[in-house]
Amino acid sequence: MRSIVYYVREFLRPEWIRKFFSVKTAPLTTPSYFKDYPTRTEKECTGCFTCMMICPAPGAIAVLRKKDEWEPEVYPGHCIRCGLCVEACPEGVLSSGRILDVTERDRTAFASWYHLEVDDNLCMRCGNCCVSCPVNRQIDPQLAGTGTSASDEVIMRIEGGRVRILHEEKCTGCTTCETNCPNRAIRVARMVEGIQGEEAEA
Amino acid sequence: MSILQKIKNAVRSRSIHVAYVDVGSCNGCDIEVLACLAPRYDIEQYGIYVHNNPREADVLLVIGSVTPQWVDKLRDIWDKIPEPKVAVAIGNCPISGCVYARRGTLTSPPVEKYIPIAAQVPGCPPRPTEILNAILSVAPLIFKDYEEKQP
Numbered sequence: 116m117r118s119i120v121y122y123v124r125e126f127l128r129p130e131w132i133r134k135f136f137s138v139k140t141a142p143l144t145t146p147s148y149f150k151d152y153p154t155r156t157e158k159e160c161t162g163c164f165t166c167m168m169i170c171p172a173p174g175a176i177a178v179l180r181k182k183d184e185w186e187p188e189v190y191p192g193h194c195i196r197c198g199l200c201v202e203a204c205p206e207g208v209l210s211s212g213r214i215l216d217v218t219e220r221d222r223t224a225f226a227s228w229y230h231l232e233v234d235d236n237l238c239m240r241c242g243n244c245c246v247s248c249p250v251n252r253q254i255d256p257q258l259a260g261t262g263t264s265a266s267d268e269v270i271m272r273i274e275g276g277r278v279r280i281l282h283e284e285k286c287t288g289c290t291t292c293e294t295n296c297p298n299r300a301i302r303v304a305r306m307v308e309g310i311q312g313e314e315a316e317a
Numbered sequence: 318m319s320i321l322q323k324i325k326n327a328v329r330s331r332s333i334h335v336a337y338v339d340v341g342s343c344n345g346c347d348i349e350v351l352a353c354l355a356p357r358y359d360i361e362q363y364g365i366y367v368h369n370n371p372r373e374a375d376v377l378l379v380i381g382s383v384t385p386q387w388v389d390k391l392r393d394i395w396d397k398i399p400e401p402k403v404a405v406a407i408g409n410c411p412i413s414g415c416v417y418a419r420r421g422t423l424t425s426p427p428v429e430k431y432i433p434i435a436a437q438v439p440g441c442p443p444r445p446t447e448i449l450n451a452i453l454s455v456a457p458l459i460f461k462d463y464e465e466k467q468p
């Protein structure tokens with residue numbers, strides 16, 4: 116009996132009744148540090164396409180030529196708001212949440228290069244990749260139709276009956292070799308590594 | 318406007334019943350929908366209730382990029398919902414296929430190909446607030462004066 120009286124008294128407090136009918140959770144606001152879709156800063160875009168290269172979502176970002184300047188455009192519905200493009204842009208053209216502040220504070224950056232891999236089981240040693248590679252052609256204009264080359268400076272050449280990769284670091288990631296390989300034996304992969312401190316500043 | 322319509326408007330604005338269906342996503346968006354139910358966002362204070370039964374739903378939240386098994390079943394679910402009804406696409410998947418939109422995957426986005434979509438909430442995943450805002454802004458557009466708007 117005592118407890119019932121206690122409960123009724125507790126619930127009849129005007130304070131409680133008022134709150135029961137009127138209180139709502141805090142208004143729906145987005146915190147300032149929320150990593151929203153990347154937006155433009157005033158910095159000038161150089162059209163280096165680093166942002167497009169690093170973007171993991173298909174069709175999320177495109178760097179477009181508008182009149183006489185480059186303009187990165189982000190497409191909601193494709194973009195997953197990972198913020199990698201913001202971090203990777205060497206010019207600081209894009210910004211989202213506090214990513215730029217944090218990269219500056221922690222002195223972080225991305226290093227990237229291209230890795231070439233040939234699946235020897237699929238490769239039929241046709242040499243198409245070596246011949247079609249624009250970098251190869253520039254280094255050794257004599258590059259024969261079989262993909263053999265006298266130059267040691269080419270990215271890859273046919274050597275001893277198989278494709279040998281000599282200078283991966285010269286690859287520009289154009290994927291011409293991938294397109295021209297009849298067996299999809301050669302694959303170009305872009306490798307990205309996060310670096311911090313002195314290295315990142317260089 | 319008839320009194321009956323006024324009553325319907327008042328009731329509908331405070332009882333929006335939601336069903337959600339995941340037609341093949343990573344479950345990230347499901348977690349965000351779930352977060353709407355938790356006290357922090359407390360979806361019920363806005364008069365939105367999740368029942369997950371299409372027969373009594375007003376709003377269908379579609380999540381995911383449509384795997385082959387869902388192509389016919391999604392339509393079935395949509396047909397089961399009584400009028401007035403509205404479908405909202407949650408996340409990038411039903412809009413574009415998101416990271417699954419590449420060669421060799423089994424998905425066939427967008428979800429608009431199968432059922433009419435009234436609103437899209439992009440994001441991977443969208444914030445619970447964005448989901449809430451979408452439901453709250455699309456529901457009155459469809460439900461208010463629904464009977465009077467019928468030809």
Ligand code: SF4
Nearest residue numbers: 170194195197198200
């Ligand atoms: S935030 Fe991520 S997904 Fe969006 S455009 Fe940038 S890199 Fe692509």
Ligand code: SF4
Nearest residue numbers: 160161163164166204
């Ligand atoms: S936004 Fe940055 S990374 Fe992208 S093209 Fe412009 S300068 Fe390069």
Ligand code: SF4
Nearest residue numbers: 248286287289290292
């Ligand atoms: S990606 Fe382009 S530059 Fe690199 S090896 Fe292939 S063809 Fe040559």
Ligand code: SF4
Nearest residue numbers: 238239241242244296
């Ligand atoms: S194009 Fe393909 S099949 Fe031909 S040599 Fe190069 S990797 Fe081998």
